[in-house]
Amino acid sequence: MTINQDTFTGEFSYTIDTKGRVNIPAKFRQSLAPENDQTFVITRGMDPCIWVYPLTAWQIIEDDLKDLSAISGINRSFIRNTVRYASTVTFDKQGRIILSSNLLKHAKLKKNAFIIGMVNKIEIWEPSELAKVDKQNLEMDSSKYDALADRIIL
Amino acid sequence: MTINQDTFTGEFSYTIDTKGRVNIPAKFRQSLAPENDQTFVITRGMDPCIWVYPLTAWQIIEDDLKDLSAISGINRSFIRNTVRYASTVTFDKQGRIILSSNLLKHAKLKKNAFIIGMVNKIEIWEPSELAKVDKQNLEMDSSKYDALADRIIL
DNA sequence: ATATATTGTGGGTAATTGTGGGTAAACAAT
DNA sequence: ATTGTTTACCCACAATTACCCACAATATAT
Numbered sequence: 001m002t003i004n005q006d007t008f009t010g011e012f013s014y015t016i017d018t019k020g021r022v023n024i025p026a027k028f029r030q031s032l033a034p035e036n037d038q039t040f041v042i043t044r045g046m047d048p049c050i051w052v053y054p055l056t057a058w059q060i061i062e063d064d065l066k067d068l069s070a071i072s073g074i075n076r077s078f079i080r081n082t083v084r085y086a087s088t089v090t091f092d093k094q095g096r097i098i099l100s101s102n103l104l105k106h107a108k109l110k111k112n113a114f115i116i117g118m119v120n121k122i123e124i125w126e127p128s129e130l131a132k133v134d135k136q137n138l139e140m141d142s143s144k145y146d147a148l149a150d151r152i153i154l
Numbered sequence: 155m156t157i158n159q160d161t162f163t164g165e166f167s168y169t170i171d172t173k174g175r176v177n178i179p180a181k182f183r184q185s186l187a188p189e190n191d192q193t194f195v196i197t198r199g200m201d202p203c204i205w206v207y208p209l210t211a212w213q214i215i216e217d218d219l220k221d222l223s224a225i226s227g228i229n230r231s232f233i234r235n236t237v238r239y240a241s242t243v244t245f246d247k248q249g250r251i252i253l254s255s256n257l258l259k260h261a262k263l264k265k266n267a268f269i270i271g272m273v274n275k276i277e278i279w280e281p282s283e284l285a286k287v288d289k290q291n292l293e294m295d296s297s298k299y300d301a302l303a304d305r306i307i308l
Numbered sequence: 309a310t311a312t313a314t315t316g317t318g319g320g321t322a323a324t325t326g327t328g329g330g331t332a333a334a335c336a337a338t
Numbered sequence: 339a340t341t342g343t344t345t346a347c348c349c350a351c352a353a354t355t356a357c358c359c360a361c362a363a364t365a366t367a368t
Contacts, residue, residue, distance in 0.1 A: 014317095017319095023316055026314080061308065062158065062161060062163070064306050068305075070272075070275075074302070075302070076201065077294075078299055078306075079273060080270060082306070082308070083270075083273055084163075084165045085164070085165060087163065087164045095315075096316085096317090168326075168327090169327070172328090173329095246347075248326075249325075250327090
């Protein structure tokens with residue numbers, strides 16, 4: 001069976017070792033397209049989590065940023081905040097990537113991590129933080145989803 | 155691992171020694187295309203920081219400046235201020251470049267420096283100055299990014 | 309059920325990287 | 339020329355990182 005390339009779904013639980021390494025689920029490694037050369041780009045998520053992009057997906061973002069003129073101050077701060085925390089990681093022989101202390105701190109990660117497929121990217125969460133955000137979303141007025149109902153048909 | 159040439163992302167912390175030398179992150183050195191002959195062009199940034207361009211990228215800027223008519227006074231002063239503080243630097247065996255006291259002063263750099271990849275160029279910041287700009291951005295109305303949101307999809 | 313392969317977790321070692329300083333050549337001023 | 343100053347180039351070492359191997363846990367096949 002052929003799985004969509006560079007597409008990720010499902011939730012997995014892993015441990016982060018003392019060197020800051022986490023395993024990337026074998027399933028995700030296999031669905032990563034070969035032209036990525038086994039590399040992801042990891043960065044701060046807009047939620048308290050880590051975002052993981054396939055290299056080629058991230059390069060499209062970079063190419064778009066290259067077209068923004070640095071004469072505009074808004075452009076400069078946007079570029080800076082978008083790429084500042086981003087770094088390239090290749091997974092080792094065992095299928096792990098290394099997370100910098102900077103990113104670990106941002107996501108409040110300690111010993112355990114949930115890895116969640118988000119279709120075009122992957123998220124790494126501290127379990128308790130994920131529960132918090134879930135709770136907030138449940139309490140949220142569901143009418144906020146209405147705008148999306150026009151675009152996504154389940 | 156194939157990384158985009160002349161493309162820089164991530165944030166790194168380094169110290170400036172008594173001779174005004176700073177390390178260029180190994181990652182950046184490696185992504186600098188060979189035709190640059192290990193040389194950058196450093197100049198004043200439009201923010202209080204130092205801008206570092208790969209040589210070939212800077213040459214494209216110079217070519218664009220050549221196309222601006224000197225009949226316009228605005229053009230003349232723009233050209234003058236763009237090129238005025240620019241100088242060529244090659245990194246030494248240890249991967250460092252030397253910053254002139256002129257540039258150090260402009261960026262208010264003292265002992266520590268943050269080096270930030272800005273996709274097509276590199277910025278060198280005094281940590282406290284960067285924090286200031288960050289604070290301003292947080293206070294800024296996020297709607298200012300709206301025009302960009304149409305062009306850049308994260 | 310047993311054997312076999314794959315996946316997840318921990319650690320050790322060697323190479324690379326970052327930081328300090330030293331020495332000799334180039335330059336400037338007397 | 340002589341002296342002082344700056345610049346370029348070289349070496350040393352500590353800290354970090356990349357790379358390798360071992361093994362347990364899980365899954366797959368026979």
